[in-house]
Amino acid sequence: MNKDYILAIDQSTSGTKALVVDKSGSIVARSSTGHKQMYPHPGWVEHDPLEIYSNVKKTARQALELAGIGPSRLAALTLTNQRETAVMWDRETGLPVYPAIVWQCQRTADVCAAYKALGHEETVRAKTGLMLDPYFSATKWAWILEHVEDARVKLAEGKLLAGTIDSWLLWKLTCGNVHATDFTNASRTSLFNIHTLQWDEEMCGLFGVPCELLPEVKFSDDVFGYTEDSELFDERIPISGVIGDSQAALYGQFCFQPGMAKATYGTGTSVLMNVGEKYEPTGKGNGLVTAIAWGMRGKVTYALEAVIRTSGDSLKWVRDNLGLFGTFEEMEQLLAQAPDNEGVYLVPAFVGLGAPYWNPYARAAIVGMNRGTGKAHIIRAALESIAYQVRDAVELMQSESGIRLRELRADGGASENAALMQFQADLLMQTVVKSDVAELSAMGSVYMGGLGTGFWESPADIPARQKGCRTYEPSMDPDRRERLYAGWKRAVSSVLNIG
Structure with missing residues (x-):
């Protein structure tokens, strides 16, 4: 058979x-x-x-x-x-x-x-x-x-x-x-x-x-x-x-060349960039780690990673602990009611903060609320906190490694949210390519195992899964972009000072 x-x-x-x-x-x-x-x-x-x-x-x-x-x-x-x-x-x-x-x-x-x-x-x-x-x-x-x-x-x-x-x-x-x-x-x-x-x-x-x-x-x-x-x-x-x-998602996204990166939007978010078969860090870390991207066919490829402790889990917290929405369809409807965060930020330090802060003692906070703040603003703040943290990570990776990011590819459950992906492209001022397959980690392991067992003879035989991807281009006004990001940095600073 x-x-x-x-x-x-x-x-x-x-x-x-x-x-x-x-x-x-x-x-x-x-x-x-x-x-x-x-x-x-x-x-x-x-x-x-x-x-x-x-x-x-x-x-x-x-x-x-x-x-x-x-x-x-x-x-x-x-x-x-x-x-x-x-x-x-x-x-x-x-x-x-x-x-x-x-x-x-x-x-x-x-x-x-x-x-x-x-x-x-x-x-x-x-x-x-x-x-x-x-x-x-x-x-x-x-x-x-x-x-x-x-x-x-x-x-x-x-x-x-x-x-x-x-x-x-x-x-x-x-x-x-x-x-x-x-x-x-x-x-x-x-x-x-x-x-x-x-x-x-x-x-x-x-x-x-x-x-x-x-x-x-x-x-x-x-x-x-x-x-x-x-x-x-x-x-x-x-x-x-x-x-x-x-790492499986990095391979599943076909990030085979140095400078190619992916962000997996899961419970936390891992921003991982291929840095080749030999790599010596040029900076002092500041929240970045060097890991092995994969070992295959007798060779090892390295990756630079920025780890975000809490991202998609923030939405789960808002849903399950605060009860602000029941389904993701309801969440989308509420987001439409608050097209701007109106100065409200959620800093999701539920288990400390990862890159570039690496403070395990920091604790979560919602800042910037006023009497007109409603649940839609808090939901938006939770969603946007994911993109702010990814921008933090990308800027750190580029400055510390000296390697320019070629392209950001997105996967994971939260990448299904179009509003989040567009906001991410706006904050990064870069194109974000969202895979048509949410389970890129699983697919990366499939490609690896398929090659290892002869299911596919060579990487060239791996089916091109990038077909049908959705591309998000930055469109936000630069002044608004930097105003929003500055507000995020102030919000994080307040949490770190408390922590």
Whole structure:
């Protein structure tokens, strides 16, 4: 029987999607489900790893059913994932010793501040490309080892394993036969040397995370192993195309040349720019990190990234916590009632601020309200906060790297909002190209896995997914643009002063 489909698993911060993709690059079926977000203390964010794996199996089976095919038609299963989220589990029982600590979680902010005070950040940045921040995985694993008694016991017994979400899912999918990750996920842990392409013993010692807990690191287009869980499929499907979600979107957007960039508008927003196969930062960081864009066909490509902690999640907060709208159709109607923000800004520092501020202690605020402010203004402020933060990131990337942005390509759930994309083009004074496929992270992993398993012979054979993209050109009056942006900078300044 022909193996003429790929099943893509997209495990994100808010939920899990499964897509069935054919050789033309078309999505023929999709299934999705959310998982519980746990906030046990202010600034803490956790997920249940077992719920996530259960959702992977459920959405995978549903997607195949909707496509009307069986697993025997699959050439590969590919995997893209929320990146820095940290999991530890018992290698014998396959059970986590603690909930997954999500990338948004700020519980180790004081630990990172202490490391900075001791002068460790320069070494961490030189080796890993990252700054000292609770965003990344190392201090999350260290926290589990320090605070979870069961983890300490299992560590002493040699039963403990650690990994990001991709490693956890690979372990479960292969019934414990594979403990691995790829270069992109490894480069987000603060433990991986992006120059030697190995786990760094000095970093592991600094953070107190033994190297032996960590997964083998592979190229994204390697075959990592085969599905073995009979509750999922009764056939062994090769697993390839394993790559972190933001890097997967960069590849899915065909940003193959240095200077090409994308912004993935999800729970947070990652602005990622290809900087080539060799890269030495020209600036001091200021909120930028150097990561591995992808490793494939025996070579590694680097990327410069600016991380925005909260973007699309701001709209979810306005909807769910404030109850200002019920559906996105209602949101559009309300936005039409307030074509201008009238000086109202939402600074979405719910879990601190990312690039270029990198202040984990900042807290969210709505500023500039007057007696005439209504819910439409607050909704607009939440929407526009996404675009302001992306402009912050783009300006930082250009000034610090010395590399001029060639083009910004947009994807992710919030990129479906035409008002947001137009406002983004206006603020950047640049063309914004919005992909016709929202699931670019999944498609990037599909392209990787397809090449790794011979589904497509070469990158030239990958279907051109940029056809039908929508292009947004800047049209805002320059004076208004700068007035609005100046107001944003003042609003952020007020939050940082309070923080």
